[in-house]
Amino acid sequence: MLGYFLRRFLLIFPTFIGITLVVFCITRIVPGGPVERMMAAYQQANVGEGSKSSNHFGGTSGSSVMSDDQIAELNAYFGFDKPIIVSYFDWLMKVFQFDLGESLRYHEPVWDIIKARFPVSLFYGFITTFLAYLISIPLGIIKGIKHHSLFDTASSFLIFVGYAVPNFVFGIFLLLVFAFHFEVFPLGGFMSDDFSDMSLWQQIMDLFDHGFLPILSYMVGQFALMTVLMKNSLMDNIASDYVRTAMAKGLTYKKTVFRHALRNSLIPLATHFGNNISLILTGSLLVEKIFNIDGMGLLGYESVVERDFSVVMGLLVISSLLLMIGNILSDICVALVDPRVQFK
Numbered sequence: 001m002l003g004y005f006l007r008r009f010l011l012i013f014p015t016f017i018g019i020t021l022v023v024f025c026i027t028r029i030v031p032g033g034p035v036e037r038m039m040a041a042y043q044q045a046n047v048g049e050g051s052k053s054s055n056h057f058g059g060t061s062g063s064s065v066m067s068d069d070q071i072a073e074l075n076a077y078f079g080f081d082k083p084i085i086v087s088y089f090d091w092l093m094k095v096f097q098f099d100l101g102e103s104l105r106y107h108e109p110v111w112d113i114i115k116a117r118f119p120v121s122l123f124y125g126f127i128t129t130f131l132a133y134l135i136s137i138p139l140g141i142i143k144g145i146k147h148h149s150l151f152d153t154a155s156s157f158l159i160f161v162g163y164a165v166p167n168f169v170f171g172i173f174l175l176l177v178f179a180f181h182f183e184v185f186p187l188g189g190f191m192s193d194d195f196s197d198m199s200l201w202q203q204i205m206d207l208f209d210h211g212f213l214p215i216l217s218y219m220v221g222q223f224a225l226m227t228v229l230m231k232n233s234l235m236d237n238i239a240s241d242y243v244r245t246a247m248a249k250g251l252t253y254k255k256t257v258f259r260h261a262l263r264n265s266l267i268p269l270a271t272h273f274g275n276n277i278s279l280i281l282t283g284s285l286l287v288e289k290i291f292n293i294d295g296m297g298l299l300g301y302e303s304v305v306e307r308d309f310s311v312v313m314g315l316l317v318i319s320s321l322l323l324m325i326g327n328i329l330s331d332i333c334v335a336l337v338d339p340r341v342q343f344k
Contacts, residue, residue, distance in 0.1 A: 033078075035078060165220065285301040
């Protein structure tokens with residue numbers, strides 16, 4: 001088993017190269033890059049002023065179009081004057097030195113920008129994942145044991161609605177009803193403007209008020225999926241031969257379920273754990289956009305729209321590594337839950 005996991009860790013590097021190389025090439029060939037956007041801004045400024053204007057890269061021009069020398073200087077500044085593969089390996093060498101580059105939009109180090117939004121995404125991601133597991137596992141067990149009961153039917157209706165409705169649509173509904181109409185919760189944001197002047201208890205309550213609706217929006221799809229997985233897996237194991245054999249030997253139904261069937265029923269949730277690792281940090285860009293949460297999801301969305309490719313690649317580095325490591329952790333969780341699993 002140790003050799004299997006060692007090979008999985010060694011495969012992270014070539015997989016990481018493949019993912020980042022493809023996205024890096026796409027950022028170089030899509031239209032509307034930083035050079036084109038700067039040229040458009042330069043032309044619009046000249047047309048608006050109706051007179052000569054100077055630019056950062058030297059010289060003045062009375063025309064509304066940059067000269068070839070100015071365009072070449074811009075390409076050299078952004079690194080577009082080199083072949084794609086050369087530019088990629090230059091970027092990769094900087095990543096190995098823990099340098100994600102500088103944002104083309106904010107003119108700050110990419111790592112500093114990501115680090116500033118990291119606590120926000122971690123706050124929502126950790127609480128959402130913890131609550132989803134805390135509620136889904138017991139609820140799935142009860143639904144599996146009391147299949148076809150009134151409780152199972154009523155809860156299934158709510159779960160299937162939560163599974164079918166996208167989290168951002170559910171977030172819009174919560175925002176309109178509880179924040180706009182009844183004004184119970186704030187309309188958005190992570191905290192109040194006077195957060196630093198509050199007492200500890202007031203800060204906790206302020207975070208609760210601002211985070212309650214977004215956390216519900218984050219949880220709705222994840223919670224529904226995990227509950228259905230838990231219930232179906234438990235019912236499959238209850239119907240297995242080894243459960244009937246255990247009951248035939250004198251074990252009660254309750255002891256049979258909790259001593260034998262339950263542990264095997266946790267395997268699907270263990271395999272799903274790896275995907276949740278990346279969601280803890282990357283978040284949901286639509287939910288963050290709706291509730292105006294300045295997290296990593298919103299940062300990724302704005303970076304793609306603004307063609308801030310340095311931030312896009314920085315977020316890709318973190319999310320891809322988390323996803324690959326999360327998949328390995330899923331295999332470890334499966335091995336811990338099911339001793340029959342032998343990785344070779």
